Amino acid sequence: MRQRKFWGWGFADEGASEAEVGMLAGLAAQRFGVDSLGVVPPPAPEEISLGRPRVQVPASLAGIVTADHHARLVHALGRSFPDQVKPFLRDFTTAPDLVAFPRDEADIAALMDWAGAQDVALIPFGGGSSVVGGVTPPGDRAALSLDMGRLDRIREIDRTSRAALIEGGMFGPALEAGLKPHGLTLRHFPQSFEFSTLGGWIVTRSGGHYATGPTHIEEFVEAVTLVTPAGRIETRRLPASGAGPDTNRWVAGSEGAFGILASAWMRLQDIPKQRLGTSIAFDGFHRGAEAIREIVQAGFQPANCRLIDAGEALATFAGDGSADLLVLGFESAGAPLDALMAGALEICRAHGGRFAPPKASSTGGQREGAAGAWRNAFLRAPYYREVLVARGVMVDTFETAITWDRFDDFVDTVKARVRDAILRVTGRPGQVTCRLTHVYADGAAPYFTFYGLGRGDLADLIGQWQVVKQAASDALIELGGTITHHHAVGRDHAAHYAREVPGLAVAALQAVKRRLDPKGIMNPGVLLPG
Amino acid sequence: MRQRKFWGWGFADEGASEAEVGMLAGLAAQRFGVDSLGVVPPPAPEEISLGRPRVQVPASLAGIVTADHHARLVHALGRSFPDQVKPFLRDFTTAPDLVAFPRDEADIAALMDWAGAQDVALIPFGGGSSVVGGVTPPGDRAALSLDMGRLDRIREIDRTSRAALIEGGMFGPALEAGLKPHGLTLRHFPQSFEFSTLGGWIVTRSGGHYATGPTHIEEFVEAVTLVTPAGRIETRRLPASGAGPDTNRWVAGSEGAFGILASAWMRLQDIPKQRLGTSIAFDGFHRGAEAIREIVQAGFQPANCRLIDAGEALATFAGDGSADLLVLGFESAGAPLDALMAGALEICRAHGGRFAPPKASSTGGQREGAAGAWRNAFLRAPYYREVLVARGVMVDTFETAITWDRFDDFVDTVKARVRDAILRVTGRPGQVTCRLTHVYADGAAPYFTFYGLGRGDLADLIGQWQVVKQAASDALIELGGTITHHHAVGRDHAAHYAREVPGLAVAALQAVKRRLDPKGIMNPGVLLPG
Numbered sequence A, B: 001m002r003q004r005k006f007w008g009w010g011f012a013d014e015g016a017s018e019a020e021v022g023m024l025a026g027l028a029a030q031r032f033g034v035d036s037l038g039v040v041p042p043p044a045p046e047e048i049s050l051g052r053p054r055v056q057v058p059a060s061l062a063g064i065v066t067a068d069h070h071a072r073l074v075h076a077l078g079r080s081f082p083d084q085v086k087p088f089l090r091d092f093t094t095a096p097d098l099v100a101f102p103r104d105e106a107d108i109a110a111l112m113d114w115a116g117a118q119d120v121a122l123i124p125f126g127g128g129s130s131v132v133g134g135v136t137p138p139g140d141r142a143a144l145s146l147d148m149g150r151l152d153r154i155r156e157i158d159r160t161s162r163a164a165l166i167e168g169g170m171f172g173p174a175l176e177a178g179l180k181p182h183g184l185t186l187r188h189f190p191q192s193f194e195f196s197t198l199g200g201w202i203v204t205r206s207g208g209h210y211a212t213g214p215t216h217i218e219e220f221v222e223a224v225t226l227v228t229p230a231g232r233i234e235t236r237r238l239p240a241s242g243a244g245p246d247t248n249r250w251v252a253g254s255e256g257a258f259g260i261l262a263s264a265w266m267r268l269q270d271i272p273k274q275r276l277g278t279s280i281a282f283d284g285f286h287r288g289a290e291a292i293r294e295i296v297q298a299g300f301q302p303a304n305c306r307l308i309d310a311g312e313a314l315a316t317f318a319g320d321g322s323a324d325l326l327v328l329g330f331e332s333a334g335a336p337l338d339a340l341m342a343g344a345l346e347i348c349r350a351h352g353g354r355f356a357p358p359k360a361s362s363t364g365g366q367r368e369g370a371a372g373a374w375r376n377a378f379l380r381a382p383y384y385r386e387v388l389v390a391r392g393v394m395v396d397t398f399e400t401a402i403t404w405d406r407f408d409d410f411v412d413t414v415k416a417r418v419r420d421a422i423l424r425v426t427g428r429p430g431q432v433t434c435r436l437t438h439v440y441a442d443g444a445a446p447y448f449t450f451y452g453l454g455r456g457d458l459a460d461l462i463g464q465w466q467v468v469k470q471a472a473s474d475a476l477i478e479l480g481g482t483i484t485h486h487h488a489v490g491r492d493h494a495a496h497y498a499r500e501v502p503g504l505a506v507a508a509l510q511a512v513k514r515r516l517d518p519k520g521i522m523n524p525g526v527l528l529p530g
Helices: A018-032 A069-074 A081-089 A105-118 A172-182 A198-203 A247-251 A285-297 A310-315 A338-350 A369-389 A404-426 A458-478 A494-500 A503-516 B018-032 B069-074 B081-089 B105-118 B172-182 B198-203 B247-251 B285-297 B310-315 B338-350 B369-389 B404-426 B458-478 B494-500 B503-516
Strands: A098-100 A121-125 A143-147 A154-158 A163-167 A221-228 A231-234 A260-267 A274-282 A304-308 A324-332 A359-362 A393-399 A431-440 A443-453 B098-100 B121-125 B143-147 B154-158 B163-167 B221-228 B231-234 B260-267 B274-282 B304-308 B324-332 B359-362 B393-399 B431-440 B443-453
Touching (some): A018 A443, A069 A098, A081 A393, A105 A121, A105 A221, A163 A198, A285 A338, A304 A369, A310 A431, A324 A338, A458 A494, B081 B369, B081 B458, B274 B285, B285 B404, B285 B443, B310 B369, B324 B338, B393 B458, B443 B458, B458 B494, B494 B503
Parallel strands (some): B121 B143
Antiparallel strands (some): A154 A163, A304 A324, A393 A443, B221 B231, B304 B431, B393 B443
16 A cells, blocks of 8 residues: 655655656746745654653554554644645644554444543544644644544445445545446545545535536435444435434534544436536636626536636646636536537627637546646645745635625635735735636635745744735635635634634534533544634 | 414415315215215304413513414414314314514514523414424413514515525515516425415425425525524525535524524525426336436436326326326526427336427416326315315325335335225225425435325314324334425424434434523424423
8 A cells, every 4th residue: 555645745655746846946936036945855754753642542442543653643734734834844743642543333432432531532534635624633632543544445336326335434536436337426526536535525515626516525415324422323315304404414514523424325426428618718807707607597507617817827827827717617427518518608708708619528538728737737736735835935725605796806805815914924925816616606616825935934934824824714704705615614714613603503513512522532623612 | 464264274265166175075975985974164263262371471572472362273283184183173272372473583582581481382483384283382381372474574685696685484475576576586386385484494494396406495595594592693695615514404404493593595596487398107106206217317407307196196187097197397597498308208208108299388377288287286285185174084195205226115115004004094995195296316205195084073083194194104214214305393203203313313403402492492392302
């Protein structure tokens, strides 16, 4: 098995190529008007010393629990911006005391019993790709990271209903590989797909790659099994029900605060066979957004409908920076797409959009043009970030959703506030770009990327980022957005989550937590106050 | 304002016509092989004596609270089968002590404060159309029925995002009339449409008329305001969010156990302009169901997709009883429908379906043929029931949902068990028919109607019904279905709800209730144990 990189994205043997590193370093220096950028090398495991575990497990659990140095390093951090800086600072102070690899629900229950008796924090760990501190141990308390990697099987496939019972620790690629021989797909492709798990997707309400239609993971959940310290909740397989508040829906988004997502029955789809796509250039982001609003309100459901502002189009090689681009695509397993594309393009044309004739392709093929360039940048982005962070560049993303009536002002104001914060804290102009990742009849989900060159050395960078992040989060909440559309709450968004969601609604969830996790061992401080 | 009928469906001046009564009585006598059926006349208000109210409100609430005899009668019962028999027995023992008509949220909060201090049960009352005992006061405890009829306005319309802020007490017809001048519709048409409210729909997770696509009321909820005894929960208007478990989703289905749905921002649609429909005859219900499964799994989303078994087709004048009928229709506000209908009919043909060419119509027009006949019977059914009940006929419906892998056996076994129960308890064969109201890629929602001629006089009928209802509910739960797809839990389904939903999930909801309703005054015994 390939080893995971303990200080960055993906596998230990994977990263940006030398050519990519040269290009990124050159572009960054040019953008910030400096000759070159100093580089901090990544850490080696032996550079890090971790304290001895504060707790030990009894013999009955010894077979599934380890205090191995590398395992503790891998489970110390998620993939937020601070989580990417800390390894370069050799800061692994959040490393768990122990790491467990349960084989089944019985192991999970036994670990919970032990943790409850010993007052040890249990940190559910799927792929570890959280960008919001969702898998980071609390640090000030004995903690065990509960890695779900061994619960990684498809247990049953119901071809008739197109559903499968899948264990929570299964990663995206294995899951799709297991379904493919049956002609089925979950068709859920978050950016973290390769390094995230079904259980992680469900408890964080993951957003899929597709812009419209069913794309959020909770829409595909037919039933769940949640193991909590107070016992087990297994919901019934049903296509729909009106019997009280939907259990599946409050398990979705619980972020490990109530228990562990052991398995779920998931609704599947036939593998799409055809795709029809093009990209449309607009003079102005808001004109493009207006076209999108009409498209979705008319009932079209494009699989891809990604509006990329001119700055982001330039940065991702999707465009030359002279226009805002809409990457538009329809997919189906059989139904014809031409009329749909023609209808959507008609709307784009009315809003001044310019486009080449759409191209049909099979869904297995590579994408060309702007869509292909953008997609490549999208998949390489996590690797690029570690290159930039090593050179003192602050680079991060945040995302939200807002109704259409507020959309234009909202996007402009958020960008301006974050740009101001970068200038203020780094003393140098930065860049803030925006794209739309998901669109709805009543609003859209803008996704922002920001860059700035940190002032001082790497040790100061997290503090500077905190100022910018605070400005961004304040703007989202004050201007009526949500603190997260699909990145989740974790630790990093907990304060703003409490400003977004009514206090009494949070209190209701705390009452649920006290019932299911009376000793407060489950992911303390994530989502709800610890 | 027209007065509501206190002993049956709808307005006091509305009911089955003399011709309809004659036809129904004749058909029933024929079906059960008797010469004629005795008739119990409906009650007059002055026949009923109610005890004096056990509680009184202070002067500050006197303006919005009444102990009026007719008001107490109207709020004594919902529209379940026993609720339809009891008036003929002159049994209004569940009448509330008082009825309140709050004007705004402040009135609701004041009523809650008073009820908490006096230990009075508060029963939220929208249209009173619950068929599961959801609005029935507990009887053994002082109770105030809180009628939402004065919170009946559209407060704001956001044309850009296509959303409106609507008060919880607004009835279906007024709501649609208020949206129509803006070219908008909520497009939610449950059978109770005329006599049910937005707030009632949301807290019972109402199912709309449409068979596929967004049809459940919770999919149209953008934000809610819930007034609880512990305070107010107002969620943020958002097209989507990934911030923790979705508050809107656990308010949906709370059935008044947590608080009162004061208002909601609802997602709207453009009014559909065109419809294309036909009906398809199948030799066998399961062949029709198989065609439907293929249609929805291929991604078609027909607005109507209602499979009616041969017996129900006969009973509703939609067919001659020789074949099972699928009423199939597509609707849109602009996008072409021909290709969709052709694709769906191709699948029907492959399963042996026979059909006339589809007919296009404007959505405002009357429907013809099987669809029109069925629709008329559907809308008249509640009025017909009171005619039959007065003649000692047991007639009721129940509904559920099940995944496709179990579908065939499930429908057959449920029908057989209910038929057996009717024969056993009434000593005479009855009838059980089935239709599909909603269909999904992973399953469907079968809706059953049953008839039997009660043995003995009307006073025995509720007991006989209970035996049949118990057999039906046991079958649904034991065979893997849900106790309700869209009728809700109320009091009547509470025991089977507790068998369907895992105990720990129910316990979590009870923890929420204790936090929001610490004195246990909100609709006690509905959904959760009192």
